[in-house]
């Protein structure tokens with residue numbers, strides 16, 4: 353009986369479970385293309401707390417006229433990679449390149465005077 357279960361029922365069931373969790377994992381992976389540009393990364397990962405126009409909400413404003421304008425590049429890298437206070441860390445969910453691109457996007461919006 354136990355053997356029948358293993359071969360006929362449990363194995364296919366296990367397979368379905370493995371496939372299901374693999375597709376779920378792929379789904380949560382990020383939904384963000386490896387080569388997504390800074391704006392796409394910002395809107396997908398940052399805008400929920402900092403707003404699409406960078407004016408701030410849960411997180412402080414990052415746009416023109418904000419304190420973030422005077423922060424050194426290193427401060428951005430450390431804050432985004434390691435997190436700070438309620439700001440989550442992105443060191444394990446974004447690549448170094450993606451972090452560079454999202455910083456460049458924020459700095460470009462600051463220079464342009466808005467989104």
Ligand code: HEC
Pocket residue numbers: 393394397398399400401402410411412414419420423427428431432436437438439440442454455
């Ligand atoms: C869950 C909300 C949340 C998300 C998502 C989030 N942040 Fe933040 N962020 C915060 C909070 C809160 C702070 C303030 C942290 C502190 O000073 O204690 C902050 C601070 C910052 C700062 C420093 C600002 C300053 O002037 O000190 C930068 C830069 C920043 N976030 C960029 C980003 C980027 C880029 C992303 C997306 C990759 C992002 N944040 C996603 C909540 C968030």
